[in-house]
Amino acid sequence: MMLLAVALGGLGFWFWYRLRKSGRKVPAAWLGIAGTLIGTIMMTKGMAVTGALVATVSGLWLRFGDSLAGGRAPSPAPLSARDLSRAEAADLLGVSINASRDEIIAAHRKLIARNHPDAGGSPGLAARINAARDTLLKSQET
Structure with a gap:
């Protein structure tokens, strides 16, 4: 199960990196939801600490993912x-x-x-x- 979690986490990071490199928006929601599900499964399979860590990080990704993924700060007033x-x-x-x-x-x-x-x-x-x-x-x- 740990190998699956590491593989899925690596795949998620790779996908995020490729999207950022291409300049497209990063879909933060699906990464956070997938990580939360993986963390929950890990906790039910007996890996409580690791599962809780994965679920917590994924929850933080859901909350702050847009700003971590290059979300834009409010732009200044347009110049004439x-x-x-x-x-x-x-x-x-x-x-x-x-x-x-x-x-x-x-x-x-x-x-x-x-x-x-x-x-x-x-x-x-x-x-x-x-x-x-x-x-x-x-x-x-x-």
Whole structure:
């Protein structure tokens, strides 16, 4: 039974690591529920201490799993284009201050693809990237 518990725990950790590495959300609930069931079975089979430890850790995973799995802190208020200087905007996008419109748009697309909230990125960072694009594009209009 101990070998089964270690194997299932290792499998759960591997699954969690692969999901985190790919940038997808980690389903904390199924890990916590599975661990709690395994811990309960272990306690009924005579491994009270180990089973209680597994069940306790799984319960903590159920409670705090989202924050342990990379849950997001509340994002700051979205920035408007006027809150960023041209130099800050260019630095954020990784372009020069005098970059062309096409360079700005290409840099924005590349960054937003990696940092969009739907792809596991931060809403605050996505707002800053959008504000940087707007700042640089508006500075070209004048």
